[in-house]
Amino acid sequence: MGMYNEKVMEHFTNPKNTGVIENADAVGTYGSPVCGDMMEISLKVENNVITDAKFRTFGCGSAIASSSVATEMIKGRTLEDALKLTNQNFVDELGGLPGAKIHCSVLAEQAIKTAIYMYAKEHGLELPGLEGFDPDSEFDHEDGEEDES
Amino acid sequence: MREIYLDYSATTPVKQEVLTEMLPYFTGKFGNPSSLYQKGYEAKEALSLARARVAELIGALEKEIYFTSGGTEADNWAVVGTAKSRKSKGNHIITTKIEHHALLHTCKQLEKEGFDVTYLDVDKSGLISLKQLKDSITDKTILISIMYANNEVGSIQPVREIASIAKEKGILFHSDAVQALGNVPINVKDLGIDLLSVSAHKIYGPKGVGALYVRKGLTITNLLQGGGQEYKRRAGTENLPGIVGFGKAAQLAGENLDNHITTITELRNYFLAEIQKRIPDVDVNGGMVHRLPGNLNLVFNYVEGEAMILYMDMKGIYASTGSACSSASFSASHVLAAMGLPVEKAYSSVRFTLGDFTTKDDIDFAVNEITMIVEKLRSISPFDKEHDMETAQNCNCPA
Numbered sequence: 001m002g003m004y005n006e007k008v009m010e011h012f013t014n015p016k017n018t019g020v021i022e023n024a025d026a027v028g029t030y031g032s033p034v035c036g037d038m039m040e041i042s043l044k045v046e047n048n049v050i051t052d053a054k055f056r057t058f059g060c061g062s063a064i065a066s067s068s069v070a071t072e073m074i075k076g077r078t079l080e081d082a083l084k085l086t087n088q089n090f091v092d093e094l095g096g097l098p099g100a101k102i103h104c105s106v107l108a109e110q111a112i113k114t115a116i117y118m119y120a121k122e123h124g125l126e127l128p129g130l131e132g133f134d135p136d137s138e139f140d141h142e143d144g145e146e147d148e149s
Numbered sequence: 150m151r152e153i154y155l156d157y158s159a160t161t162p163v164k165q166e167v168l169t170e171m172l173p174y175f176t177g178k179f180g181n182p183s184s185l186y187q188k189g190y191e192a193k194e195a196l197s198l199a200r201a202r203v204a205e206l207i208g209a210l211e212k213e214i215y216f217t218s219g220g221t222e223a224d225n226w227a228v229v230g231t232a233k234s235r236k237s238k239g240n241h242i243i244t245t246k247i248e249h250h251a252l253l254h255t256c257k258q259l260e261k262e263g264f265d266v267t268y269l270d271v272d273k274s275g276l277i278s279l280k281q282l283k284d285s286i287t288d289k290t291i292l293i294s295i296m297y298a299n300n301e302v303g304s305i306q307p308v309r310e311i312a313s314i315a316k317e318k319g320i321l322f323h324s325d326a327v328q329a330l331g332n333v334p335i336n337v338k339d340l341g342i343d344l345l346s347v348s349a350h351k352i353y354g355p356k357g358v359g360a361l362y363v364r365k366g367l368t369i370t371n372l373l374q375g376g377g378q379e380y381k382r383r384a385g386t387e388n389l390p391g392i393v394g395f396g397k398a399a400q401l402a403g404e405n406l407d408n409h410i411t412t413i414t415e416l417r418n419y420f421l422a423e424i425q426k427r428i429p430d431v432d433v434n435g436g437m438v439h440r441l442p443g444n445l446n447l448v449f450n451y452v453e454g455e456a457m458i459l460y461m462d463m464k465g466i467y468a469s470t471g472s473a474c475s476s477a478s479f480s481a482s483h484v485l486a487a488m489g490l491p492v493e494k495a496y497s498s499v500r501f502t503l504g505d506f507t508t509k510d511d512i513d514f515a516v517n518e519i520t521m522i523v524e525k526l527r528s529i530s531p532f533d534k535e536h537d538m539e540t541a542q543n544c545n546c547p548a
Contacts, residue, residue: 002459012456012459013460013463019529032493033493033532033538034493036496037453038532056529056531057529057530057531058451058452058531058532058538059453060455060456061455061459064456
């Protein structure tokens with residue numbers, strides 16, 4: 001086996017929810033090609049529930065797989081619930097990422113936060129989990145524990 | 150699954166003739182070349198033949214070849230050995246920004262020990278400027294170390310001119326020829342090179358063996374202390390099977406050189422033409438003139454290199470990327486950066502290196518797969534011609 005487990009490879013080769021939602025209620029982008037990865041996520045929101053999510057990612061296998069699994073996990077969740085998800089949840093759902101690749105899953109967490117932040121701002125919502133969040137600031141997220149390698 | 154190996158600059162398979170010649174030296178002919186009895190003599194003879202063969206490939210004398218554990222040791226020895234033996238004459242070394250880490254990290258270490266190092270720039274073709282080289286020379290300069298050809302983009306430096314500048318100023322010239330060996334004609338006498346590093350596993354020989362050519366009459370400080378092997382310059386019982394393999398590989402490389410250069414260059418150019426025919430928005434890193442025959446370093450705009458590698462791996466196609474997010478701090482290739490390539494393009498770069506076992510059929514298969522992979526990855530990328538990567542420079546990443 002290579003550096004990734006089967007589930008990661010499955011999400012990498014057949015990523016779920018790729019593309020852009022027409023008339024999306026919220027769009028968030030995070031990262032930059034200068035950093036080596038960037039994710040754009042678009043959401044459909046009804047009654048505070050994420051009913052659809054799509055992504056486009058420029059990044060490594062781990063970034064693409066995390067994007068895929070993250071969009072799967074936020075669908076059907078309320079905005080508050082979605083904000084509770086961290087990159088570690090995505091890593092766990094993927095059955096682990098190599099230690100050096102854990103940080104690539106942060107991209108998905110931050111892109112989701114950014115999209116919800118934009119939505120909340122537009123609709124005047126105060127959501128727990130967004131206090132102090134600034135999509136333009138450098139994140140200082142911990143990479144988390146080393147997982148399966 | 151079909152395997153298409155396009156990473157010959159990383160390493161090469163050992164050729165059958167090479168392996169056949171090596172095998173007896175693991176078992177029946179296992180003697181130590183230093184032993185005085187027949188078995189030792191037999192080993193010593195083999196050592197001498199291998200040395201002559203490696204010498205011939207680079208136009209050196211047999212006595213100027215010192216076997217090492219590989220290219221890294223040869224580079225370390227050349228630089229550290231020169232620095233130590235010439236430190237009374239000066240403490241300045243000139244090298245380039247695109248050297249292999251065996252050279253760069255050695256220079257960094259010497260800087261900590263009080264040496265001054267100038268790292269020459271390269272242009273977008275990956276070539277140094279002879280003017281900058283001349284301007285960098287001071288009365289303290291003791292060594293110029295410039296690679297013969299680059300491992301990532303295959304750029305071949307003006308070695309003859311560099312050697313002549315060094316000679317004129319009485320400065321030693323070392324060249325890391327690990328990538329160049331077997332891919333370009335090399336004649337150290339004709340070129341006027343003082344020290345040259347080579348390695349076996351890039352020319353279809355075994356891993357773990359290399360050599361440093363040290364011009365006759367030149368002495369640099371030894372790296373290893375121990376027995377009197379390698380004319381008392383490189384201690385340690387010789388890796389005889391490896392050295393025998395290196396010798397055979399060198400002989401084959403010499404015999405095959407003209408054909409190798411012609412064939413591989415044609416195949417590489419065909420590969421590039423097919424890629425450009427099938428896939429839009431692909432750039433070539435480096436120039437096509439002073440370039441190693443099998444090297445192709447491409448930017449697949451809007452997709453990330455490591456994702457490409459991973460996909461190709463699944464299809465049995467092996468290539469490499471010099472830039473990867475392998476740790477919390479992303480690292481882009483130091484070579485592409487020195488060539489002035491924007492970092493986002495470095496992340497979209499993939500290196501293909503062709504070799505003696507690459508066929509046109511392999512290339513056709515690879516081009517087909519690569520076309521589909523790029524299409525797939527581009528379909529999920531937030532970038533395209535209208536949404537160029539350069540416009541999305543706001544970096545909120547931990548780099």
